[in-house]
Amino acid sequence: MIGQRCIALIAHDEKKDDMAAFAREHQKALSQFRIVATGTTGGRVQDACPDLNVLRLKSGPLGGDQQIGAMIATGEVDMLIFFVDPLTSMPHDVDVKALTRLATVYDIPMALNRATAEKLTDFN
Numbered sequence: 001m002i003g004q005r006c007i008a009l010i011a012h013d014e015k016k017d018d019m020a021a022f023a024r025e026h027q028k029a030l031s032q033f034r035i036v037a038t039g040t041t042g043g044r045v046q047d048a049c050p051d052l053n054v055l056r057l058k059s060g061p062l063g064g065d066q067q068i069g070a071m072i073a074t075g076e077v078d079m080l081i082f083f084v085d086p087l088t089s090m091p092h093d094v095d096v097k098a099l100t101r102l103a104t105v106y107d108i109p110m111a112l113n114r115a116t117a118e119k120l121t122d123f124n
């Protein structure tokens with residue numbers, strides 16, 4: 001689907017259930033996008049919404065965050081929804097910071113929690 005906008009979905013471990021529920025509730029809005037996701041998050045979204053076409057990249061700690069960051073830098077990703085867990089230490093925190101920095105530098109809409117994600121995907 002050339003020309004279709006792309007959304008990236010990422011969720012930390014403690015937020016994966018929330019991302020799956022978000023995808024289920026907003027499946028119609030998400031179906032308007034090409035979807036890329038880090039590995040486990042993408043699998044959870046596909047399980048919750050089998051009709052969505054999700055391109056699964058590597059898991060975040062194994063380079064998935066960096067893959068999505070590269071896609072942002074090349075203009076392939078138009079929006080980032082990243083459900084972060086602010087209460088758990090992340091061993092790959094530098095990758096997370098680099099990803100959110102790229103979203104800021106390239107001025108793409110970015111949601112780091114469900115409330116903001118719902119505003120970004122409210123097309124009504």
